Amino acid sequence: MKRLESVLAHLGVIVGVVFAVYPLLWVVSVALSPGAMSSHAQALPWPESPSLDAFADVLGLRDGHSAVFARQVVNSLVVSLATAAVAVAVATPAAYALARFRFVGKTWGTRTLLATQMFPAVASAVPLYLLLEAMHLLDSRAGLVLVYASTAVPFAIFQMRGAFDAVPIDLEEAAMVDGASRAGAFWRVALPAVRPAIAVTALFAFMSAWNEFILAATLLSRESAFTLPVVLQRYVGEHDTAWGPFAAGAILVSVPVMALFYVAQRQLVAGLTAGGVKG
Amino acid sequence: MRRLFALLLVAAIVSVLPACSEPPSIVLWHSYRGEEERALVELAKRYEREHGLHVELLALPFDAYTAKLQAAVPRAHGPDVFIDAHERLGIYRREGVVAPVGDAVPPEDVGSYEPTALDAVTIDGSRWGVPLSTKCLALYVNDDVPAGAPDVYPLAYEAENPYHHAAVLSAFGGALLAPDGSYGFDDDAAVRSVLYVRELIAKHAIPGDANGALVKQLFASGRARTSIDGPWLAADLPPSLHFHVEPLPVVQETGRRMRPLLTVEAVMLSPSGARRPEARAFARWLGGPEAALVRATEAHQVVASEPAWRDPRVAGDPLLAAFHEQARAADPMPTSTRMRAVWVPVQEAMRRVFRGEDARVALDDGKRRFEDALKPPPPPPSPAPLAIALGALALVGALFAVRRARTPGFRQQLRESRTPYRYVAHAAVVVFVLVVLPLAAGALTSLFAGTRADPRYVGLGNYLAILTARGGPLLGHGSFYVTLIVTVLWTVCNVTLHVAIGVALGVVLSRPVMRLKGFYRVLLVLPWAVPSYVTALAWKGMFHRQFGAINAILSFLGVQPVSWFSHFSTALAANVATNTWLGFPFMMVVTLGALTSIPREVLEAAEVDGATRWQRFRGVTVPLLKPTMLPAVVLGSVWTFNMFNVVFLVSGGEPDGSTEILVSDAYRWAFTRDAQYGYAAAYAVLIFLILAAGSRLLSRVGGEATT
Numbered sequence: 008m009k010r011l012e013s014v015l016a017h018l019g020v021i022v023g024v025v026f027a028v029y030p031l032l033w034v035v036s037v038a039l040s041p042g043a044m045s046s047h048a049q050a051l052p053w054p055e056s057p058s059l060d061a062f063a064d065v066l067g068l069r070d071g072h073s074a075v076f077a078r079q080v081v082n083s084l085v086v087s088l089a090t091a092a093v094a095v096a097v098a099t100p101a102a103y104a105l106a107r108f109r110f111v112g113k114t115w116g117t118r119t120l121l122a123t124q125m126f127p128a129v130a131s132a133v134p135l136y137l138l139l140e141a142m143h144l145l146d147s148r149a150g151l152v153l154v155y156a157s158t159a160v161p162f163a164i165f166q167m168r169g170a171f172d173a174v175p176i177d178l179e180e181a182a183m184v185d186g187a188s189r190a191g192a193f194w195r196v197a198l199p200a201v202r203p204a205i206a207v208t209a210l211f212a213f214m215s216a217w218n219e220f221i222l223a224a225t226l227l228s229r230e231s232a233f234t235l236p237v238v239l240q241r242y243v244g245e246h247d248t249a250w251g252p253f254a255a256g257a258i259l260v261s262v263p264v265m266a267l268f269y270v271a272q273r274q275l276v277a278g279l280t281a282g283g284v285k286g
Numbered sequence: 287m288r289r290l291f292a293l294l295l296v297a298a299i300v301s302v303l304p305a306c307s308e309p310p311s312i313v314l315w316h317s318y319r320g321e322e323e324r325a326l327v328e329l330a331k332r333y334e335r336e337h338g339l340h341v342e343l344l345a346l347p348f349d350a351y352t353a354k355l356q357a358a359v360p361r362a363h364g365p366d367v368f369i370d371a372h373e374r375l376g377i378y379r380r381e382g383v384v385a386p387v388g389d390a391v392p393p394e395d396v397g398s399y400e401p402t403a404l405d406a407v408t409i410d411g412s413r414w415g416v417p418l419s420t421k422c423l424a425l426y427v428n429d430d431v432p433a434g435a436p437d438v439y440p441l442a443y444e445a446e447n448p449y450h451h452a453a454v455l456s457a458f459g460g461a462l463l464a465p466d467g468s469y470g471f472d473d474d475a476a477v478r479s480v481l482y483v484r485e486l487i488a489k490h491a492i493p494g495d496a497n498g499a500l501v502k503q504l505f506a507s508g509r510a511r512t513s514i515d516g517p518w519l520a521a522d523l524p525p526s527l528h529f530h531v532e533p534l535p536v537v538q539e540t541g542r543r544m545r546p547l548l549t550v551e552a553v554m555l556s557p558s559g560a561r562r563p564e565a566r567a568f569a570r571w572l573g574g575p576e577a578a579l580v581r582a583t584e585a586h587q588v589v590a591s592e593p594a595w596r597d598p599r600v601a602g603d604p605l606l607a608a609f610h611e612q613a614r615a616a617d618p619m620p621t622s623t624r625m626r627a628v629w630v631p632v633q634e635a636m637r638r639v640f641r642g643e644d645a646r647v648a649l650d651d652g653k654r655r656f657e658d659a660l661k662p663p664p665p666p667p668s669p670a671p672l673a674i675a676l677g678a679l680a681l682v683g684a685l686f687a688v689r690r691a692r693t694p695g696f697r698q699q700l701r702e703s704r705t706p707y708r709y710v711a712h713a714a715v716v717v718f719v720l721v722v723l724p725l726a727a728g729a730l731t732s733l734f735a736g737t738r739a740d741p742r743y744v745g746l747g748n749y750l751a752i753l754t755a756r757g758g759p760l761l762g763h764g765s766f767y768v769t770l771i772v773t774v775l776w777t778v779c780n781v782t783l784h785v786a787i788g789v790a791l792g793v794v795l796s797r798p799v800m801r802l803k804g805f806y807r808v809l810l811v812l813p814w815a816v817p818s819y820v821t822a823l824a825w826k827g828m829f830h831r832q833f834g835a836i837n838a839i840l841s842f843l844g845v846q847p848v849s850w851f852s853h854f855s856t857a858l859a860a861n862v863a864t865n866t867w868l869g870f871p872f873m874m875v876v877t878l879g880a881l882t883s884i885p886r887e888v889l890e891a892a893e894v895d896g897a898t899r900w901q902r903f904r905g906v907t908v909p910l911l912k913p914t915m916l917p918a919v920v921l922g923s924v925w926t927f928n929m930f931n932v933v934f935l936v937s938g939g940e941p942d943g944s945t946e947i948l949v950s951d952a953y954r955w956a957f958t959r960d961a962q963y964g965y966a967a968a969y970a971v972l973i974f975l976i977l978a979a980g981s982r983l984l985s986r987v988g989g990e991a992t993t
Binding site for chain 1: 357721804875878973
């Protein structure tokens, strides 16, 4: 019985993996095909005459004109990590307060926060530009981080609030009976208990910043400040798109994210094996 | 833990401090790449060497280029000079992005430019750019493939693309936009031209729904003998291919030659750049014969400078000469801002005809949609009624607040609120300044019509127009209500699938005894990790009727291939499949995070009590998952409701705009229908109101999920 269940579980997951990976194999196939797109109807994503030229182009190994510069990798990392740090740092205490306290304006504030997520961004790009201009943060990574954080913080607050709600309040009360302050209970009891949620929140904030290019290209006007997606998006032209290098670049860009997720997912598991909250 | 936070925050702030300003020089923005970019870099270096002026180049992605210019230049953050196509001069002039070039084209230079190119940048008697090069379609012929070869398309081109069809249309004596700015794609010439192409597709003389990449592949692999394409194709063809380029052919049915649309790329000056003599001097030099020679020989540009063509390296290049000849027999693209509103109705009409609908009806609908999109804004009403209403609303709010403050115990509550306020203060400031303020400012623009440079107050006119379907039938094509129904359908399908797949995988993957868990997890999160722009287009390719992988799999299974984007249901299914794929890893990760807070003892206790697996899932896992999952589900629904790029990239609204959702309509109003930002903002506010009402309703039904 256990064995059958295990086989079924693996089968289910493998179906999911095939669904997840199959379209990506097409992206890989495009990156490996010199002619970019297949003109034959085929079910298996096998490139017609595979070559690594597109990857070499992106890295500048063929003509010395690299599209991916170390500078932009650093920018992307700095901006995305800073976005994740700001989002978690700003959202976590607020989420804690929403989960643990009653205060004047709580309901109203939460509704406003949710409401901001319902507003399509189509109309707010220009006001954001003017706001950053007024703060003298146009053309700076700090400004970009603030803009990205503004999209990441509301989600982070909701996500962290849910996590705090799931933590039994008894632990903190016990700590406070033992003489800990409210702040001490927050830092030493509640925060470690929501570590998996922090990992998820940070990952989300990182991802939203890592792949964004429209705002980055609009707000930054120095090549030295550009992030990776801005440089990558240059393969898409008005009349034609260099599909091979574009796909190759997209694959290269996603490698750090996967590395990060691999680290983050250990956090997710660590929560389990550490015995969770009841510890 | 606290120290870690402080450290992270300090590191974040230090690392992103703004850099110092650059020394004075002129700034040039462009979206060139490849050999064109390399030639430009070389020319800038040469100019610095010879004239002592540093030209700072900034290469931008084309997708963000126009929007960036429109945001930056009017606020004086833009470049001194920039390179763009002449057809965008209309919108740039209206938004204050360009200024006349003045002495960058002095009288003595006039004779040295291709007259058509110079005409194209001349509007109302002033020159708005220095012509660099011309781009237009011509006929590529594969010399290795004999005419009439079996299993080879005689011709391949993007038949559904209005830009390409304009050349066919010209042979029937028509034009997309008449010289007086009225819609041109509704006359007999237009009807005959689409029916002619439909016939060609039916006879397999040309492939039906071919995009640029497919045309390139068909031609490069010898499966199409000729192709109508621009100069950009040549750089992508394999060096072993024997081909030549010649002017577009005569359409036998009319005996007239096709004339493609001509784009003139030009150096343009921003208003601040036009005031700087050194910027004008550089623009003149970049368009002049010396620089043109470099651009022609190294970047293979069809340069607009006549003297450069006297050089044998330029005149002797058969490819350049062919495009040069074609450029002289081409019609410059209209610069009118109305041209921007032409493409979508024309393409929708063409696709309907190619699907077999009546040409007359489809083309007349196209004209109606064009005129509807460009309907002039309502006359400006008095702002008084709205001001009074807002004032009254503020008064009621204030009264309410005062009454609340008077209630007994309020001071006590306020005093108790001091501790929590310390926890929420910074988040409140961040959210208010960075989220609420820009949104409020955006919402205010919904009360205006016209351009950003010259907004006109219209009160609730935009809302009224949307809610009355602009005077058309309330359930007619593209009306607010029809789109709303599609949007709700889209959201429900997506969120259901996201949650079902995400939670199922999350639950299975958190089984303690599962092997290879880490491996599976990383593979399953891949759709989230790769930039969605690329993957969404990969999905679109998979759904291609003729060459897509999905139909290949179907035919392998013995099922008839499906024309995915011809029917509403299959097109919606394609969109939903793509978005489900993009979104389920997020739900899976959230589930994994949430499951860690479920103590294993509880599940074990339930197992000991004899609960079945399903009972344990329903009775223990689900209730414990709920608090952490709910915010993700609520926000996920909201985001999906406003998820515009998948619809835009995969179905593109096909068939006939029926799979558009509300937010993609808002974007169309802002970016393809004559830049009606106020109208787009009104859409945004309406979307907001619908979602707000919807979530209130749901929270009434489903408990306090959202408060």
